[in-house]
Amino acid sequence: MLETWAAIILAGGRGSRLDGVDKAGIEIAGRTMLEWSLDACIDASEVVVVGEHVPTDRPVTFTRESPRFGGPVAGLLTGVDALLRRPAYVGVLAVDMPHLTMGTMRRLTDAAESAGGDGAALVDPTGRRQLAMVLRRDRLLEVRPSYEAQHSMALHALLSPLSLADVPAVGDEHRDIDTWTDLRDLDEA
Template sequence: MDRTFDAVILAGGRSSRLSGTPKALLRLEGKSLLLRTLEAVCRAQRIAVVGPGELAGELATFRRGAGAPEAVLTREDPPFAGPAAGIAAGVAALDQGSGKEHDGGRPRGAGLTLILACDMPAAGRLPEQLLDAVAAAPSARLWLPVDAGGRIQPLACCADSRALREALARFTAADLQGLSVRKLIADLPAARFPLAAAATDDVDTWEDAGRFGIARPAP
């Protein structure tokens, strides 16, 4: 089965439990969490990062890498409108990609879209696991990992690109504000699969950060 994909990386949260320090810019082993996430999806055809302008430097660093795919920075409108609005902004940015062929007036991108939050330091193998899940359940339109605690992880999933756009089209821009990702993708035929590792463990608090060896930035 075709394993080509685009990626939407969500990096626009308030980081309220980190005193406003952007999660995307926290550093682990010398690299920001955003750069680590970008490198995890480096085989994507195109990448849209949804977050504030201060992340532009990390994208520039990623783009300097050999063979890096097209990567653009965009923002949900209004800012902090939530992850569903962020996904919509990311998909819209992918659709506006420059220099791409079009099919029937719509941009021709990859058949799959990976959706990842930027705050999962161990997500390096997650794209491979998602693509393996697609191969194992090709009739699904959404592939959802389930962590060791039995929790579904909608911010670490893979969706059929066409089905994702159809799901987004069911909501107005106003509807998307504050909408949960679970509601956005609720109607997509889904395949759930257990994670091979705790790849979706995320950083919400400084205690979480400490477990990964991430130090608070200097004042």
């Protein structure tokens, strides 16, 4: 398991498919989605949450993506800039994936370290990459686009030059909550 990695939890965005509700504060089984995400990255040396402040007793740094509502690339790079330390690896996860666990992040960090590439990404049963990954910080900074390009850039475009190991999801790790229907279906599962 990697000893030096920091976590960036992406919790920004408009939440438009959830009527503007901040996903980080939505409760599932009596805990906020932010708390579930913080549990998943308990091994991280530092945690930056890119989004609105949500009460927590955990030691985290909150920041807003720049540009505001700039998408996951802007959020990820703003999170990297907000880190107090310069870790070798950065774990990135979306706040709306409540089935991610500490075990998920450990599998990603192990794969990132052992693959010898630029990191590892969680893939769903169809092979599609999800917003749960561990990236070499130095390689991420090498492919960093200009500030102006960050706002319109898709995450897969940012990551395309990187060699990432695919880590298959176990169970529902890959499921996210984008709509009220997703939340209802999660409760019924």
